[in-house]
Amino acid sequence: MGLKIIVLAKQVPDTRNVGKDAMKADGTVNRAALPAIFNPEDLNALEQALRLKDIHKGSTVTLLTMGPGRAADIIREGLYRGADNGFLLTDRAFAGSDTLATSYALSCAIRKIKDYDLIIAGRQAIDGDTAQVGPQVAEKLGLPQITYAEDILSADKKKIVVKRRLERGVETVEAPFPCVITVNGSAASCRPRAAKLIMKYKHARTISERQNQSEDYIDLTADRPYLNIQEWSVNDIETDHQWLGLTGSPTKVKTIENVVFQAKESKVLSGTDAEIEELIKELIVNHTIG
Amino acid sequence: MDEGKVADVSLELLTKGRTLATRLNCKLEAVVLGHKLKGVEDQMFPYGADIVHIGDDARLDPYTTLPHAAVINGLFTEQKPQIALLGASTMGRDLGPRVSSALVSGLTADCTALEIGDHEDKKAGKVYKDLLYQIRPAFGGNIVATIINPDCRPQMATVREGVMKKEIFSAGHKGKAVQLDVNKYLKPEDVVVKVIERHMEKSRVNIKNSSIIVSGGYGMGSKENFRVLYDLAEVLGGEVGASRAAVDAGYVDHDRQVGQTGITVRPKLYIACGISGQIQHTAGMEESSMVIAINNDPNAPINKIADYVITGDVMEIIPRMIKYYKKNSK
Numbered sequence: 291m292g293l294k295i296i297v298l299a300k301q302v303p304d305t306r307n308v309g310k311d312a313m314k315a316d317g318t319v320n321r322a323a324l325p326a327i328f329n330p331e332d333l334n335a336l337e338q339a340l341r342l343k344d345i346h347k348g349s350t351v352t353l354l355t356m357g358p359g360r361a362a363d364i365i366r367e368g369l370y371r372g373a374d375n376g377f378l379l380t381d382r383a384f385a386g387s388d389t390l391a392t393s394y395a396l397s398c399a400i401r402k403i404k405d406y407d408l409i410i411a412g413r414q415a416i417d418g419d420t421a422q423v424g425p426q427v428a429e430k431l432g433l434p435q436i437t438y439a440e441d442i443l444s445a446d447k448k449k450i451v452v453k454r455r456l457e458r459g460v461e462t463v464e465a466p467f468p469c470v471i472t473v474n475g476s477a478a479s480c481r482p483r484a485a486k487l488i489m490k491y492k493h494a495r496t497i498s499e500r501q502n503q504s505e506d507y508i509d510l511t512a513d514r515p516y517l518n519i520q521e522w523s524v525n526d527i528e529t530d531h532q533w534l535g536l537t538g539s540p541t542k543v544k545t546i547e548n549v550v551f552q553a554k555e556s557k558v559l560s561g562t563d564a565e566i567e568e569l570i571k572e573l574i575v576n577h578t579i580g
Numbered sequence: 581m582d583e584g585k586v587a588d589v590s591l592e593l594l595t596k597g598r599t600l601a602t603r604l605n606c607k608l609e610a611v612v613l614g615h616k617l618k619g620v621e622d623q624m625f626p627y628g629a630d631i632v633h634i635g636d637d638a639r640l641d642p643y644t645t646l647p648h649a650a651v652i653n654g655l656f657t658e659q660k661p662q663i664a665l666l667g668a669s670t671m672g673r674d675l676g677p678r679v680s681s682a683l684v685s686g687l688t689a690d691c692t693a694l695e696i697g698d699h700e701d702k703k704a705g706k707v708y709k710d711l712l713y714q715i716r717p718a719f720g721g722n723i724v725a726t727i728i729n730p731d732c733r734p735q736m737a738t739v740r741e742g743v744m745k746k747e748i749f750s751a752g753h754k755g756k757a758v759q760l761d762v763n764k765y766l767k768p769e770d771v772v773v774k775v776i777e778r779h780m781e782k783s784r785v786n787i788k789n790s791s792i793i794v795s796g797g798y799g800m801g802s803k804e805n806f807r808v809l810y811d812l813a814e815v816l817g818g819e820v821g822a823s824r825a826a827v828d829a830g831y832v833d834h835d836r837q838v839g840q841t842g843i844t845v846r847p848k849l850y851i852a853c854g855i856s857g858q859i860q861h862t863a864g865m866e867e868s869s870m871v872i873a874i875n876n877d878p879n880a881p882i883n884k885i886a887d888y889v890i891t892g893d894v895m896e897i898i899p900r901m902i903k904y905y906k907k908n909s910k
């Protein structure tokens with residue numbers, strides 16, 4: 291029994307390295323100023339997909355990502371780790387999407403891919419921590435959802451059993467296919483890149499990437515079709531433009547403000563023994579501690 | 581709901597909702613879904629609820645997404661609320677996006693403040709009155725973003741437990757309880773996900789209610805170094821907290837994370853060790869009565885909100901704090 295699995299993966303600015311110029315004046319993220327990485331929980335999601343593929347021979351894992359041209363890196367990264375193919379959804383028409391417009395565009399692309407049993411996303415993307423896109427994609431496709439998945443316990447052609455990690459406990463649930471699962475960071479980490487797969491896919495490119503490179507590349511994909519990363523623009527999928535990008539986003543950023551902390555009058559200590567002892571005594575005397 | 585009791589975060593949202601409703605001159609309504617909910621409204625009236633909609637049905641307990649979403653979507657379509665607030669619990673974050681997608685309304689996650697205000701769209705030449713300002717830190721620098729949903733209803737937001745304060749509005753406040761006809765909203769195809777097993781634990785750490793918190797950041801350098809924080813917390817009788825960078829680095833578990841997407845704390849004493857003080861972190865601890873910052877960077881942003889700044893290496897300072905505490909206490 292082979293399963294057809296779609297993994298939703300997002301390229302995100304590494305928020306663990308944010309600097310001063312991370313935001314633009316209009317309130318959107320200045321992606322150019324930050325290193326771009328594979329959203330961590332999307333790697334956990336990919337691993338769950340690859341495990342299903344290990345168990346169920348004949349399964350395929352397809353990556354889907356929406357983002358700027360350079361998000362093709364996400365597809366290559368996934369191929370190096372064992373995914374079979376990938377789609378990059380990229381167009382100016384998607385710019386400024388909030389989670390709802392993002393989910394709408396992704397769900398249209400999934401409709402076009404058409405043949406699937408399971409959609410696996412990360413729980414949340416570290417750039418916004420919203421955890422909304424997975425459930426919203428499920429709603430748009432009219433599918434059940436299982437969020438906060440930690441482990442897929444079993445799957446057959448009809449149903450899947452999943453362990454969920456909640457705030458204060460665990461839960462095992464069963465859902466019919468097709469469905470959407472979002473995977474928690476507490477799930478197994480993703481296997482590393484395989485050397486063999488790096489060799490195989492290191493020249494995988496989207497058409498836009500190839501157009502910016504030398505002739506040889508075009509020849510290369512002629513006899514190796516797997517080196518072609520499929521790139522879809524808004525015209526390649528069926529959409530209603532009113533639900534896309536900024537117009538399709540009900541939430542708007544009204545203002546972005548720099549917070550000026552009410553600087554307290556702080557006492558500065560350099561950390562000598564005498565100072566530390568003095569501080570501790572003070573805290574004991576005023577009953578803050580002790 | 582939490583074992584027959586309305587969850588704290590819901591009461592906190594009722595308190596906030598009461599203020600918003602009074603400001604907007606409208607009713608504050610609540611929705612409770614579950615099973616065996618008799619008398620639940622009495623827990624909510626004192627917090628200012630005017631109407632409590634109750635959906636009591638075996639199919640609504642334990643929680644699964646689709647039945648809950650079906651009832652809420654149906655109810656919201658009829659009642660057209662202007663604002664809907666949800667706790668940012670695992671349940672709220674599972675349900676919120678599903679509802680917002682079905683109703684095509686915007687949803688802002690993890691707000692740290694909610695206010696009412698106007699908005700002028702200069703380009704379209706339109707003025708919007710009394711919108712919900714959904715305020716949350718945005719990443720990078722010390723930035724706070726105000727998000728609005730000018731055209732879509734309801735305006736939805738999730739808020740983490742502890743962010744808003746829970747306050748009795750009036751012990752004698754009485755509202756109206758409305759029993760919902762669940763069958764009207766629930767279709768058989770909504771009941772497809774089955775809960776096979778469920779284990780709930782009492783939370784292991786209780787940093788929310790601790791009056792002393794020793795919190796470590798990425799500057800702690802390793803999981804082993806975090807040990808000194810547990811030692812200090814133990815002698816002081818406090819709990820250990822952490823920044824997200826420390827959690828991400830694997831130094832400590834997520835249930836200790838303080839901040840916008842973690843826990844909001846208001847202890848008597850907060851000791852920030854190797855934490856730079858990004859807005860997402862300070863959003864969860866700035867109401868501490870006293871803050872001590874230990875950082876080797878004299879210009880770390882956290883220093884601005886600290887009462888005491890100790891400039892130096894955490895691994896040298898903390899063991900000496902323990903030593904002098906032991907020497908001077910009792």
Ligand SMILES: Cc1cc2nc3c(=O)[nH]c(=O)nc-3n(C[C@H](O)[C@H](O)[C@H](O)COP(=O)(O)OP(=O)(O)OC[C@H]3O[C@@H](n4cnc5c(N)ncnc54)[C@H](O)[C@@H]3O)c2cc1C
Nearest residue numbers: 719797798799823824825839840841842854856861876894
């Ligand atoms: C959507 C979103 C939500 C977020 N939510 C949260 C949240 O809930 N909570 C949270 O904390 N963060 C959150 N963050 C992350 C936040 O923006 C910061 O990245 C994070 O708080 C930084 O953690 P840190 O201060 O420990 O690390 P860093 O910023 O790396 O700071 C480390 C500090 O340690 C100091 N240091 C280094 N070595 C030593 C030493 N030996 N002795 C003393 N000092 C030393 C350094 O000078 C520095 O100031 C969120 C981010 C995003 C994008």
Ligand SMILES: Nc1ncnc2c1ncn2[C@@H]1O[C@H](COP(=O)(O)O)[C@@H](O)[C@H]1O
Nearest residue numbers: 298299356411412414415420421422423
């Ligand atoms: N642009 C995108 N392309 C592909 N997947 C996405 C995109 N945005 C979000 N996702 C998926 O949805 C999850 C939740 O994202 P978010 O709602 O932004 O926190 C992510 O972990 C991804 O799996």
